[in-house]
Amino acid sequence: MRFDPPDDPSDYPYVHPVRVRFCETDAMAVVHHAAYLAYLEESRVAYLRALGHPYDEVRAGGVEFPVLEVAVSYRRPLRFDDLVDVHVALTSARAATFQMDYLLRARDRAETCATAVTVHAVVDSQGRAARVPAWLRALPRSAEAQKD
Amino acid sequence: MRFDPPDDPSDYPYVHPVRVRFCETDAMAVVHHAAYLAYLEESRVAYLRALGHPYDEVRAGGVEFPVLEVAVSYRRPLRFDDLVDVHVALTSARAATFQMDYLLRARDRAETCATAVTVHAVVDSQGRAARVPAWLRALPRSAEAQKD
Amino acid sequence: MRFDPPDDPSDYPYVHPVRVRFCETDAMAVVHHAAYLAYLEESRVAYLRALGHPYDEVRAGGVEFPVLEVAVSYRRPLRFDDLVDVHVALTSARAATFQMDYLLRARDRAETCATAVTVHAVVDSQGRAARVPAWLRALPRSAEAQKD
């Protein structure tokens, strides 16, 4: 894993809004750190849907994208009822794995709340390694956007 | 508690869509029964926001609506990526408590997936009983709608 | 469903301790109401294991006990790090469904924190109604204990 998600929203091709649920807060009155993984997943799935590849159809087609690694850097707290913009980008793809970058910003505050990375395997229904689909490999990447 | 939430969406004044997250499914490949409580809460909070009384402002104003009782009847399973219409209505209000009814239907299936009820106290910041706000008491009620 | 779980721990044949996790608290600094459903489930599964019928073996044997209905009455809050005694009892069994009662008490406070009921179907691997197993039907019941 390379942990280097850009802080600039314009480096990401897709953004998905998530509204913080009360049940996701904890006794420190901020969003619990584990809830961010649900936000990443929801946003990744929304991105796939927007690309014309809903994840339930991907699964019905015989492949899954299990999470191999996850890393999150928590910079500023999220709070109940915050509307959070989760920016998503493909970072890189290998033969049978790919990495995605994430940037989380509360909509009413122009600052980074968190950055994150997930690394996924591509496996068939028996759990064997499968090739990263061509449509996924062809996606715009945060690393490329960064260079421009 | 009176458990009698109507099965007819037109008996409810408000509806809020919730998309099922992958993390809310379980090893039976359906939505886990505990996840429904998060859907009820998100939809109740969305209803308050639509009424001009966001729950974070209600809390900042010094009152909270803790859950005293909850009941859910699971009729047909929800699945990953389902778009669920959660219909919400005030059922009744007393001096310091109120009840809400819920009807959950997957958007692509014209049938009841679940019905539910929550009973709430109104308390101040010290946890003492407080009066149900007038704006909440004045809401349209599922029970009344049913009678018409 | 009949909601009448006894308040007396001695009316229950089994008790399972659950330690409250920090992630289960919310911004009111108490356990979020949805977390109780996980406590009921963990305690029900522990009871089955203690009876010699671990739920993963029950499932491997071709039947499941999906939740048809759940109801919880929240009486006093639970807090982070509380050790909660979850008392469990079979309430009643019909041909293809059964009901369980629950009493939750924080160990350091001799008072009821919550009571709850779950109603379960018995289904085979195709989701068709199946008979309640004889060993389950033979369990001691909270209602009977109450009468003595």
Added chain:
Amino acid sequence: MRFDPPDDPSDYPYVHPVRVRFCETDAMAVVHHAAYLAYLEESRVAYLRALGHPYDEVRAGGVEFPVLEVAVSYRRPLRFDDLVDVHVALTSARAATFQMDYLLRARDRAETCATAVTVHAVVDSQGRAARVPAWLRALPRSAEAQKD
């Protein structure tokens, strides 16, 4: 963050057992990747309790250990009802932050299921940086254990 948690249980001074809940599984019939963060937290809190510093007393004493960074490497799936040994160790401590390493192994399988790292700040009740407590700084470290 340095991600290098040892694979050898003997490199860790503390181990805490966690039983997988059914609600923590997902539609792939394995434990959802977000549930691991709850396991890390529960085990970290159990370690503090075993050290004579229960986290609720730490918090009552005016300091908190919010999570700044988390990383998990998922190696082999965990399943419903698995008894998971979560090994915990302090990795390093600076003036106002510290890092912990984790190794997760299902008890009936002598292999690594996951490794993880959390980085924590020490903050006072106003959220200002505070010093890592002396008792925490003095804990045995996984990195040192590794060298022996």
